[in-house]
Amino acid sequence: MPTERIGPRHPIREFARTSPARAAALVFVLAAAVFSALLALPISTDDPRGTPLIDAIFTGVSAVTVTGLTTLDTASHWSLFGQIVILLGIQVGGLGIVTIALLLARAVTRHLGVQSKVFAQQSIGTSKLGEVGTLLRIVVLTTLTIEGALFLLLLPPFLLVEPNWWEGAGNALFYAISSFNNAGFSVHAGGLEPLAGNLFIITPIALGVFVGSFGFPVFLTLIMQRWNRKRWTLHTKLTLSVTTALLVLGAIGWGVSEWNNPGTIGGETPIEKVIHAVFASTMMRSGGFALIDTSASNSVTLLLTDALMFVGGGSASTAGGIKVTTLAVLFLAIIAEARGDKDLRVAGRSIPSEGLRVAISVVFLGATLVLVATSLILASNPGTSLERVLFEVISAFATCGLSVGLSAELDGFGKIVLSLIMLAGRIGPVGLAAALALKQRNLFYNLPEERPIIG
Numbered sequence: 001m002p003t004e005r006i007g008p009r010h011p012i013r014e015f016a017r018t019s020p021a022r023a024a025a026l027v028f029v030l031a032a033a034v035f036s037a038l039l040a041l042p043i044s045t046d047d048p049r050g051t052p053l054i055d056a057i058f059t060g061v062s063a064v065t066v067t068g069l070t071t072l073d074t075a076s077h078w079s080l081f082g083q084i085v086i087l088l089g090i091q092v093g094g095l096g097i098v099t100i101a102l103l104l105a106r107a108v109t110r111h112l113g114v115q116s117k118v119f120a121q122q123s124i125g126t127s128k129l130g131e132v133g134t135l136l137r138i139v140v141l142t143t144l145t146i147e148g149a150l151f152l153l154l155l156p157p158f159l160l161v162e163p164n165w166w167e168g169a170g171n172a173l174f175y176a177i178s179s180f181n182n183a184g185f186s187v188h189a190g191g192l193e194p195l196a197g198n199l200f201i202i203t204p205i206a207l208g209v210f211v212g213s214f215g216f217p218v219f220l221t222l223i224m225q226r227w228n229r230k231r232w233t234l235h236t237k238l239t240l241s242v243t244t245a246l247l248v249l250g251a252i253g254w255g256v257s258e259w260n261n262p263g264t265i266g267g268e269t270p271i272e273k274v275i276h277a278v279f280a281s282t283m284m285r286s287g288g289f290a291l292i293d294t295s296a297s298n299s300v301t302l303l304l305t306d307a308l309m310f311v312g313g314g315s316a317s318t319a320g321g322i323k324v325t326t327l328a329v330l331f332l333a334i335i336a337e338a339r340g341d342k343d344l345r346v347a348g349r350s351i352p353s354e355g356l357r358v359a360i361s362v363v364f365l366g367a368t369l370v371l372v373a374t375s376l377i378l379a380s381n382p383g384t385s386l387e388r389v390l391f392e393v394i395s396a397f398a399t400c401g402l403s404v405g406l407s408a409e410l411d412g413f414g415k416i417v418l419s420l421i422m423l424a425g426r427i428g429p430v431g432l433a434a435a436l437a438l439k440q441r442n443l444f445y446n447l448p449e450e451r452p453i454i455g
Contacts, residue, residue, distance in 0.1 A: 068184025068401020184288020288401020
């Protein structure tokens with residue numbers, strides 16, 4: 001009898017246990033389908049004409065992948081039910097591919113196999129396989145704790161600016177979840193532009209985006225080691241240092257580029273310009289909120305934003321992109337090559353060659369996805385400038401959400417391409433890195449070495 005009961009579930013159990021990364025990718029796709037179907041219901045919109053299916057799919061995918069790109073105004077088109085569905089999609093997607101994979105494996109198999117634990121060890125950063133059992137609780141509690149703290153910070157200012165207390169509380173909760181998960185969805189017409197002068201609102205939102213981009217490996221290290229920097233993992237050190245450096249460099253670059261632009265911050269005071277620059281630099285990493293009309297930015301700013309969006313945030317975080325540690329490894333490889341060093345060394349540690357191979361693969365995958373998606377959209381939407389298409393595609397791949405308004409203008413095929421690139425951006429780099437880290441072939445022979453001419 002027990003054999004008959006377990007038998008039919010065997011393929012699913014084996015798939016969840018041996019292929020957690022693929023199982024997580026499948027769960028993301030299924031979750032996007034479920035939330036898209038909910039958004040397609042008449043109850044999800046205040047528009048008597050309903051929601052076109054392609055727009056419901058686009059929004060559902062954008063929510064689950066915590067991107068924030070929209071084809072319909074979130075504040076005016078969606079009903080309260082629709083906004084709640086979007087918020088739930090953000091929360092589910094924000095937990096991330098690793099958590100979903102482990103939850104699936106544990107729910108189906110009732111325990112975590114060695115393969116699943118190794119997957120978590122590689123992706124989350126825990127040093128012991130025995131710690132993986134408690135990792136789910138830490139991830140969920142950390143997420144809810146930070147979101148709760150952001151809600152408490154945002155509640156008083158929203159109660160002051162909204163006409164009803166329930167609207168203030170609802171907006172505080174929405175932005176707390178949306179900011180920590182780097183989603184970029186806004187329930188105000190025009191986004192955050194009407195709230196640009198309220199530091200008590202934009203500061204917690206920027207803080208939530210910044211902290212959310214660290215990733216659960218960093219949170220786990222900080223929880224276990226506190227401020228004992230000597231015991232921090234190399235991943236934590238690289239993530240925090242590169243994230244801070246990109247924030248500063250991004251703010252300087254954005255501020256200098258837009259300082260005299262009358263379409264953005266040209267008419268603001270110097271202090272307000274600095275605030276805008278810091279906020280914009282934080283959002284370019286994956287936040288997606290904007291205090292100005294992004295389409296009014298000059299070409300240099302858009303190019304800088306493209307670069308920072310492509311990099312993204314920390315590994316196993318709610319941010320997208322190729323990840324800051326990938327950039328760090330490539331930069332260290334360049335320095336090592338310039339010095340003639342054989343190994344990549346930093347902070348008293350040596351990075352194995354496998355790490356460099358994974359970093360190169362992730363960058364190449366990301367660049368290929370962006371190139372293909374950009375080409376397809378340009379071909380199906382003639383007359384659209386390369387600058388706008390490239391910006392929107394990188395924003396989708398990096399699950400950032402900053403937009404020059406192109407998403408709403410695209411035809412159905414273009415929206416499908418952006419939806420697929422959002423899914424690929426949320427699943428691809430992390431899934432590829434995990435797969436490359438776990439799949440190794442042992443060869444029992446060597447071939448003669450020959451070095452081609454490079455460069």
